[in-house]
Amino acid sequence: MQQTRLxxxxxxxxxxxxxxxxxxxxLYRCEALEPGLGCAVSIKLETANPVRxxxxxGTEVVASLLAxxxxxxxxCASAGNLGQALAWSGRGRGLDxxxxxxxxxxxxxxxxxxxxxxxxxxxxxxxxxxxxxAAEIARYDGIRLxxxxxxxxxxxxxxxIGLELLGLREQTERQAELAELAELAELADNAPPFNTAPPFxTAPPFNTAPPFxTAPPFxAVLIALGGxxxxxxxxxxxxxxxxxxxxICVQPLGAPAMTxxxxxxxxxxxxxxxxxxxxVAGRRPIPAVLDDLLLVADDAVxxxxxxxxxxxxxxxDHAGLVVEPSAxxxxxxxxxxxxxFAGRHVVTIVCGGNxxxxxxxxxxxxxxxxxxx
Amino acid sequence: MQQTRLxxxxxxxxxxxxxxxxxxxxLYRCEALEPGLGCAVSIKLETANPVRxxxxxGTEVVASLLAxxxxxxxxCASAGNLGQALAWSGRGRGLDxxxxxxxxxxxxxxxxxxxxxxxxxxxxxxxxxxxxxAAEIARYDGIRLxxxxxxxxxxxxxxxIGLELLGLREQTERQAELAELAELAELADNAPPFNTAPPFxTAPPFNTAPPFxTAPPFxAVLIALGGxxxxxxxxxxxxxxxxxxxxICVQPLGAPAMTxxxxxxxxxxxxxxxxxxxxVAGRRPIPAVLDDLLLVADDAVxxxxxxxxxxxxxxxDHAGLVVEPSAxxxxxxxxxxxxxFAGRHVVTIVCGGNxxxxxxxxxxxxxxxxxxx
Numbered sequence: 077m078q079q080t081r082l083x084x085x086x087x088x089x090x091x092x093x094x095x096x097x098x099x100x101x102x103l104y105r106c107e108a109l110e111p112g113l114g115c116a117v118s119i120k121l122e123t124a125n126p127v128r129x130x131x132x133x134g135t136e137v138v139a140s141l142l143a144x145x146x147x148x149x150x151x152c153a154s155a156g157n158l159g160q161a162l163a164w165s166g167r168g169r170g171l172d173x174x175x176x177x178x179x180x181x182x183x184x185x186x187x188x189x190x191x192x193x194x195x196x197x198x199x200x201x202x203x204x205x206x207x208x209x210a211a212e213i214a215r216y217d218g219i220r221l222x223x224x225x226x227x228x229x230x231x232x233x234x235x236x237i238g239l240e241l242l243g244l245r246e247q248t249e250r251q252a253e254l255a256e257l258a259e260l261a262e263l264a265d266n267a268p269p270f271n272t273a274p275p276f277x278t279a280p281p282f283n284t285a286p287p288f289x290t291a292p293p294f295x296a297v298l299i300a301l302g303g304x305x306x307x308x309x310x311x312x313x314x315x316x317x318x319x320x321x322x323x324i325c326v327q328p329l330g331a332p333a334m335t336x337x338x339x340x341x342x343x344x345x346x347x348x349x350x351x352x353x354x355x356v357a358g359r360r361p362i363p364a365v366l367d368d369l370l371l372v373a374d375d376a377v378x379x380x381x382x383x384x385x386x387x388x389x390x391x392x393d394h395a396g397l398v399v400e401p402s403a404x405x406x407x408x409x410x411x412x413x414x415x416x417f418a419g420r421h422v423v424t425i426v427c428g429g430n431x432x433x434x435x436x437x438x439x440x441x442x443x444x445x446x447x448x449x
Numbered sequence: 450m451q452q453t454r455l456x457x458x459x460x461x462x463x464x465x466x467x468x469x470x471x472x473x474x475x476l477y478r479c480e481a482l483e484p485g486l487g488c489a490v491s492i493k494l495e496t497a498n499p500v501r502x503x504x505x506x507g508t509e510v511v512a513s514l515l516a517x518x519x520x521x522x523x524x525c526a527s528a529g530n531l532g533q534a535l536a537w538s539g540r541g542r543g544l545d546x547x548x549x550x551x552x553x554x555x556x557x558x559x560x561x562x563x564x565x566x567x568x569x570x571x572x573x574x575x576x577x578x579x580x581x582x583a584a585e586i587a588r589y590d591g592i593r594l595x596x597x598x599x600x601x602x603x604x605x606x607x608x609x610i611g612l613e614l615l616g617l618r619e620q621t622e623r624q625a626e627l628a629e630l631a632e633l634a635e636l637a638d639n640a641p642p643f644n645t646a647p648p649f650x651t652a653p654p655f656n657t658a659p660p661f662x663t664a665p666p667f668x669a670v671l672i673a674l675g676g677x678x679x680x681x682x683x684x685x686x687x688x689x690x691x692x693x694x695x696x697i698c699v700q701p702l703g704a705p706a707m708t709x710x711x712x713x714x715x716x717x718x719x720x721x722x723x724x725x726x727x728x729v730a731g732r733r734p735i736p737a738v739l740d741d742l743l744l745v746a747d748d749a750v751x752x753x754x755x756x757x758x759x760x761x762x763x764x765x766d767h768a769g770l771v772v773e774p775s776a777x778x779x780x781x782x783x784x785x786x787x788x789x790f791a792g793r794h795v796v797t798i799v800c801g802g803n804x805x806x807x808x809x810x811x812x813x814x815x816x817x818x819x820x821x822x
Binding site: 097100123192396 | 470473474475476477478479480481492494496497498499501561564565765766769770771802803804806
């Protein structure tokens with residue numbers, strides 16, 4: 077693999093500075109989804125943490141560096157998830173966090189940013205205008221600008237998901253080992269069931285040690301594509317350690333700038349976005365991120381809004397998961413191209429779960445009924 | 450503490466035979482819930498796994514023993530979650546699993562039991578009749594009867610949650626340590642950010658080592674009370690390792706048999722149950738389980754159906770979690786007695802997420818709209 081900006085040793089080291097509450101997230105086969113999709117599906121769930129998205133992995137790296145080396149004031153533009161995560165990570169380390177967002181951003185995300193104690197400035201435009209304004213604030217105030225996907229910490233934080241995906245093979249091996257032990261025990265069935273009391277810390281749920289010398293049990297990973305931190309991060313780890321796994325990025329047809337750029341192998345911008353997947357609705361890809369993406373992505377596909385909604389509904393009805401539109405992009409991609417995935421084992425990263433209640437109820441086909449909270 | 454039937458060393462050892470997919474589940478503060486509850490709330494999430502409940506912890510222990518020592522055929526009565534979990538654990542180990550359930554059980558649970566390849570027999574009565582029928586099958590066929598809460602493996606499997614709860618303090622300590630490091634770094638700010646590349650397996654997300662010699666950051670744990678496996682399991686660990694934590698069991702007013710028994714200090718049965726919390730709707734407490742519960746529970750409270758529904762709604766609206774009624778009992782208990790919990794830090798175990806879609810939509814205040822899956 078040609079060199080991306082990312083580094084496997086730094087990604088491994090990042091695990092040490094990320095609060096454990098963001099690490100070792102659930103990774104499991106979801107068989108109830110499979111009849112409807114025609115392939116084996118495993119979910120990597122990034123919503124069960126204090127900010128309900130994967131972004132805490134990156135902001136923990138950013139904030140721990142700032143807390144060590146300063147400056148202690150920081151600003152970012154955000155569609156809402158990065159801002160929440162930076163607010164959370166900064167609060168615990170005494171940083172002064174400002175978030176710039178579009179006034180059209182998901183209200184639930186903006187509420188959480190405020191509740192976490194960050195300063196919030198709204199711009200009367202889309203995410204690209206928020207990016208400009210955040211850069212301006214950083215310049216005028218001389219504070220640190222965190223640029224999602226450009227700043228390597230955001231990519232390498234997200235990349236820790238890739239390391240955990242490759243831990244899945246350990247589970248599979250363990251199952252095989254258990255089956256083998258069971259067969260042996262049938263022959264000599266006098267082994268006491270509980271004959272050892274190991275120290276508690278020898279059986280962590282996630283203790284895979286590289287090098288990864290066996291193939292993982294899945295053959296494709298579907299990754300929501302927005303600015304590119306998640307895709308280049310996870311893609312880098314997979315291409316470095318499990319190059320046989322297909323890395324497929326998924327973006328809405330209504331916000332296709334990065335996908336078009338990947339296909340053209342040069343930055344392509346768009347004039348507007350039109351998608352409910354607010355978390356990935358950028359218009360101006362960052363050249364350095366595109367360069368990385370060109371090295372690690374095997375494909376980038378675009379999906380329709382109806383498929384995103386169908387994906388959200390399937391995740392609710394068959395997996396019991398409330399997800400935001402960006403987190404349903406992977407399921408949407410399977411729904412739009414069943415033949416491609418038939419019989420394969422696919423991992424989809426459920427990257428966020430921050431939704432406005434009424435919009436969500438509308439999307440999943442249930443009318444909102446007024447009620448006291 | 451007087452002796453329960455449970456054993457801490459066996460509980461630690463149980464972690465070695467439980468598939469990691471059920472271990473190290475998310476444990477996190479959910480601040481968005483807190484304004485509505487008036488106390489700090491952490492969630493222990495047991496729904497993000499292949500069977501969407503905590504029951505896999507116990508059935509993994511049961512099935513691994515059976516796979517080692519036989520018999521290889523097994524039957525259980527179940528309201529739906531134990532049956533799914535036993536079907537899952539048995540399938541991976543080549544066991545022949547039969548589940549007996551009430552024909553009034555949650556349809557989604559029965560569907561999943563069938564999909565996992567177990568034999569399913571329905572009885573025309575409630576869960577207590579299913580228990581009788583399962584015992585009958587075991588006697589006639591000479592196969593193993595798994596009795597939830599009576600069989601020590603089901604309690605000790607569930608008890609591994611207690612060990613993980615006590616791991617929370619490690620996260621808190623780590624936050625404090627990070628803050629301290631940050632302060633030191635401000636004085637001498639030339640420390641390189643990434644100066645070590647530890648082997649990957651040195652930073653597992655959950656590596657707490659007992660003995661637990663500091664107080665945990667929470668002071669009460671709310672546990673759904675049904676047959677008692679979860680309550681006696683988690684309660685045993687807490688009373689053994691963190692006796693200052695209040696162990697509070699919560700049961701619906703419509704299925705109060707175990708709570709009444711706990712209060713009377715002798716088995717009290719009821720003639721019927723009337724609750725949506727199907728997972729905890731028993732009428733005939735098991736004497737040995739009650740004896741254990743008397744040793745580990747500090748309190749047992751009963752909550753109204755309206756509070757359970759309000760709890761489910763809060764978990765959806767403010768935590769993005771789809772939970773079954775039993776999993777909302779803890780939140781219901783806080784809602785009914787805010788003064789008791791005001792200003793405290795409470796952990797609630799979200800023990801299951803298997804619901805019928807239409808019933809769920811009705812409970813959370815959204816009318817079902819027909820749609821294709």
